[in-house]
Amino acid sequence: MSNNQDFFKRVHAVAKQIPVGRVTSYGAIAKYLGAAKSARIVGYAMNASHGDLSIPAHRVVNRLGLLSGKHHFDGTNLMQQLLESEGVVVKDNKVQNFEDIFWNPTQEL
C-alpha cells in the first residue's frame, strides 16, 4: 500500500468534486485528507494532475485566494480566464468573495 500514491489520487478526486463556481485551498484539501501539514504536497499533486483535463486545478488556490498556480498554466492569465468563465470573479490574481465561494471539503463533503 503506497499511501503516497493514494495521496495524489485523493487530491485529484477531491479536486474533481469541487463544484463549478467554487474554489478551495491546498490546505483545506490537505486537512481533509488528514495531512494538514502536507499542503505543499497538494500543490505538487496538482502539478501531476496538470495532465488530467478532468481535474479543475484552476479552482484550487492558496489560503488567501491568490492564484499562486497561475504561473504553471499554459498562458499567464489562463487560470483567471477559466475561473471567470465559471462565474468566479478574479481581480489582480486574487479571487473576489473568496470566503463566500470557498468550498470546504471537510465541511461540505
Added chain:
DNA sequence: CCCGTGACTTCCG
C-alpha cells in the same frame, strides 16, 4: 543516500 526545489502554511521578530 544526500541535496535542492516546490501550485503552502504558520510562527517569530
Added chain:
DNA sequence: ACGGAAGCCACGG
C-alpha cells in the same frame, strides 16, 4: 502590520 525564516512531505538528480 509586515517581512523573513522554518516546517512540512514528496520527488528528481
